[in-house]
Amino acid sequence: MQSRSYGAGVIGEAADADLERLIVEGLLEGRTGSGTYVAQPRERRRMVRSRHRERRGGSPFRADMYEISRSGTWEAASEVRTPAPENIARRLGIESGDPTVRTSYEFLADGKPAQLSTSWEPMAVTGGTPILLPEMGPLAGKGVVERMRSIGVDVEAWVEIPRPARATQEQASLLGLSVGDLVLSIERTYCDGDGRPVETADIIVPDRSWEVAYESAVDPPEPD
Incomplete structure (x- = not known):
């Protein structure tokens, strides 16, 4: 040998x-x-994202969790007049450094970490309105679509760009992961009827616990 x-x-x-x-x-x-x-x-559950999730009213996350028999809650912290970083300004169609409201979310399913999100809203849209702070005021806990509608802004489209990523130290600590664990990073932007972005967010979903599925309806055939 x-x-x-x-x-x-x-x-x-x-x-x-x-x-x-x-x-x-x-x-x-x-x-x-x-x-x-x-x-x-590990129990790996499916999180379905579709255009219908915004038609249910209230919080889309809470509705998502309800559909799989889980309780959806979250913790949030907002900062007013946060200068928009260059990449966020580009996504919102504003100038770099323009004032935004930045909100960090920790979403929980049955009290356990489920996903993270960092949201930016231009103060040119929400400044001086009751919805300036997303988690305070009469529409606290509601989704972006419902909140914007209350000030006369009709959200008609949203775009999501999913990308695989690795958990950073901060993300791992908040989600109960190890640094470098697989996560799905979703870049989401809401736009009004004129195509103007009114909110953008970075969403982090731990791959070990959730798989994300996108659902879209097929338009019926036009009558002859």
Whole structure:
């Protein structure tokens, strides 16, 4: 039998690659400062996103959770007059540095972390109105569509761009993940009937707990 020898570095790299693959597949989990362990069985639920979710009234997240027999709640913190970063200004169609209301959300399903979201709304749209702070006032807890409608702004379209990503230190801490775990990053923007963006958000969904499905209706055939 012919024997072969491999450098320790090559073996180490191969082992690291195998560990990473098993972690991605959910068979192992890494714990910061502790090590790698066999992962506990995970319940992975489906989160459906469709144009119909905005027609139910109230909070779309709470309605989503209700449909899978879970209680949807959240915690939020808003900052007024936050200068729009360049990428956010581009998404909102405003100038970099223009004042926005920035709101950070931690969404919970049955009290457990389910997703994160950071939202920006131009103060040129909501300034001086009762909905300036999304989670305060008469429409606290309502969705963007319902809140905007209350000040005469009709949201007619939303665009979402999903991208795979890895959890940052802050995201991992809030979602109960390990740094580098797979997450789905969703860039969402709401627009009014004139195509003007009125809100944009970055949504983070942990891949280990949720799969995201997009649902769209088929228009009926036109009559002959």
